[in-house]
Each structure stands twice: as C-alpha cells, then as structure tokens.
Amino acid sequence: MIIKTQKEIPSSEITDLTVFKARRRFIKTVLASVVGATMPVWADNNKSRTLLPNNALVPTPIELVKNYTNYYEFTLNKEDSTKLAQNFVTDPWSLEISGEVEKAGIYHLEDILRQQTLEERIYRFRCVEAWSMVVPWMGFSLGNILKMAKPLSTAQFVKFTAIYQPETMPNQRNNVMLQWPYVEGLRIDEAMHPLTMLAVGMYGDTLPKQNGAPLRLVVPWKYGFKSIKAIVKIELLKKAPITTWNKSAPNEYGFYANVNPAVTHPRWSQNSERQLGSGFFTARRQTELFNGYSEQVADLYRDMDLRHFF
Ligand SMILES: Nc1nc2c(c(=O)[nH]1)N[C@H]1C(S)=C(S)[C@@H](COP(=O)(O)O)O[C@H]1N2
Numbered sequence: 612m613i614i615k616t617q618k619e620i621p622s623s624e625i626t627d628l629t630v631f632k633a634r635r636r637f638i639k640t641v642l643a644s645v646v647g648a649t650m651p652v653w654a655d656n657n658k659s660r661t662l663l664p665n666n667a668l669v670p671t672p673i674e675l676v677k678n679y680t681n682y683y684e685f686t687l688n689k690e691d692s693t694k695l696a697q698n699f700v701t702d703p704w705s706l707e708i709s710g711e712v713e714k715a716g717i718y719h720l721e722d723i724l725r726q727q728t729l730e731e732r733i734y735r736f737r738c739v740e741a742w743s744m745v746v747p748w749m750g751f752s753l754g755n756i757l758k759m760a761k762p763l764s765t766a767q768f769v770k771f772t773a774i775y776q777p778e779t780m781p782n783q784r785n786n787v788m789l790q791w792p793y794v795e796g797l798r799i800d801e802a803m804h805p806l807t808m809l810a811v812g813m814y815g816d817t818l819p820k821q822n823g824a825p826l827r828l829v830v831p832w833k834y835g836f837k838s839i840k841a842i843v844k845i846e847l848l849k850k851a852p853i854t855t856w857n858k859s860a861p862n863e864y865g866f867y868a869n870v871n872p873a874v875t876h877p878r879w880s881q882n883s884e885r886q887l888g889s890g891f892f893t894a895r896r897q898t899e900l901f902n903g904y905s906e907q908v909a910d911l912y913r914d915m916d917l918r919h920f921f
C-alpha cells in the first residue's frame with residue numbers, strides 16, 4: 612500500500628524551533644538498517660531535518676539511554692532489558708491503522724518509511740519516576756500518517772497497541788506485571804500536534820530493541836509511560852481508550868499524564884527530577900510544566916483543570 616508523501620510541518624507550527632538540515636549519515640544509517648541497503652529512494656532523499664529547541668539541549672550520553680530502560684514486557688529491571696530484548700523479532704513489521712477513518716489499512720513499516728521524511732528531534736524525556744534525559748530521536752510526526760488514513764469527524768481519540776509476542780517477552784509469557792499487550796492513548800488534537808512523533812531511530816541510528824524498535828511513540832510533554840514502544844496498531848476512536856497504566860492504578864496514572872510539577876504523584880513529588888548522566892552531586896532539575904513545552908502545547912488544555920485531568 613502506498614502512502615502519499617507528506618508535507619513538512621509548516622514553519623508557523625514550529626515557531627520557536629530552529630530547523631536544521633540533518634547530516635546525510637543519519638538517513639543512510641537508519642534506512643540501511645530499517646529498510647535494507649537497496650533503497651535508492653532514501654539514499655537520494657536529503658530531506659531529513661533536525662528540530663532543535665532554541666535552548667540547544669545537550670543529549671544524554673547514549674550508553675545511559677540504551678542501558679537504563681523501562682520495558683515491562685521483558686523485566687522490571689532497567690538494566691536487564693538491554694540483553695533480554697535481543698531475541699525480540701522486529702522484522703518484518705506491519706502497522707494497522709483502523710477505526711474512525713476513511714482509509715483503514717495494514718502497512719509494512721518499510722512502505723511507511725519510504726514515504727516519510729525522517730527528522731531528528733532533540734527532546735526532553737521525563738519519566739513519572741522523577742528521572743529525565745534528553746534524547747535525539749529520528750522519526751516523523753504522528754499526524755503525517757493519521758492524515759493519510761483520513762480521520763472521520765467522529766475520531767476523538769487515538770489508541771495505540773504494542774506487540775504481543777510472548778515467545779520473546781517473558782512477562783507476557785508468564786502473564787505478570789501488567790495486562791498485555793501494553794495500550795496507550797491520546798486525544799486526537801494531542802496526536803495531531805506537530806511535536807508528537809513516531810520514532811524509528813535515535814542518536815543517528817536505528818532504535819535499539821530495548822528502546823522500542825522498530826516503531827515507538829514519543830510525546831515529549833507527557834510522562835514517559837505514554838510513549839509506547841513496539842507499536843503494531845493505531846486505532847482512531849470515538850471514546851477514550853482504556854490504557855494500561857491508568858487501568859492498573861488510576862489514582863497514580865491519569866489518562867493525560869502531562870508533566871506537571873504541581874500535581875504530586877502518591878509516591879513521588881513531581882517537583883524536580885534526577886537528570887541521567889549528571890554527576891551525583893549535581894542539583895536536581897526543577898521540573899517544568901509540560902516538561903518545558905508549554906509554549907507549544909498549553910493551548911491544548913486551556914479550559915481544563917489539570918489537577919482533575921492529571
Ligand atoms: N510497550 C512498552 N512501552 C513502554 C514501556 C513498556 O514497558 N512497554 N515503558 C514506558 C515507560 S514507563 C517509559 S519511562 C518509557 C521509557 O523509554 P526508554 O526505555 O526508551 O527510556 O517507555 C514507555 N513505553
């Protein structure tokens with residue numbers, strides 16, 4: 612199935628983000644591994660861009676980002692998923708897009724990638740457990756592929772479902788920890804927001820398996836658990852989906868999960884965060900409302916009580 616080439620984000624929508632042309636190397640490395648080496652479309656595609664916020668974020672060292680992950684299908688231990696995820700099968704991979712859309716379909720990841728302009732975006736990433744990092748992701752706006760499916764006016768929410776692969780995922784096999792598969796959701800305007808991306812790479816390379824290969828969501832103004840890994844299905848819905856963490860502990864994990872220092876989690880103050888890679892004696896960072904992306908996203912919530920809709 613062929614997806615129409617998407618337009619780049621109009622610059623009016625990324626006002627305070629500076630656009631840079633990314634190095635060619637990014638596309639080549641990512642696509643050689645994701646799509647296979649014989650993809651002339653990509654070799655000649657030099658449209659990849661870097662979106663850098665003005666304050667020029669410094670990425671967290673890659674070794675930390677790769678070896679300190681939350682991937683509960685494999686383990687509760689942040690170090691062990693690096694090894695445990697290596698048997699996980701990511702190729703071939705298809706993505707179903709269905710629900711309240713005109714054009715539902717099942718797409719090979721390769722076909723999707725062939726039609727997308729990959730961008731590098733350096734985003735802050737804040738886990739609800741009060742640690743944070745800065746990651747240079749490679750990917751494209753989620754809105755690009757939602758528009759391609761032509762959402763109906765009845766599409767109010769988006770549900771994301773991660774893969775169910777119990778052969779390689781111990782906690783699925785043993786049916787422990789959470790209800791599987793992992794499910795997340797966004798409101799349609801959040802999903803269409805230009806900051807919301809689907810990532811296929813990071814640090815100029817393919818996404819490591821433990822970081823959510825081959826396709827994950829990244830929503831930089833929300834707590835990390837919203838950024839679901841290993842997505843196989845995206846459904847547009849009339850009503851809010853039931854999501855994994857919200858269902859498992861509704862008093863702790865709201866559907867919105869916007870980063871907000873004023874809304875305290877029962878087990879963690881959300882006032883400040885430990886920055887991965889900073890020295891032991893370095894001061895914690897003061898957590899910012901919407902993880903520092905207020906200017907871009909505050910409008911989405913202008914009439915909402917964020918304490919109630921946490
Ligand atoms: N499928 C799936 N997606 C997931 C998770 C998970 O356990 N399974 N963990 C979430 C949590 S709690 C966080 S903080 C981020 C972690 O992303 P990272 O491991 O790449 O840092 O992924 C999120 N996405």
Ligand SMILES: [Mo]
Binds near residue numbers: 740834835836
């Ligand atoms: Mo998290």
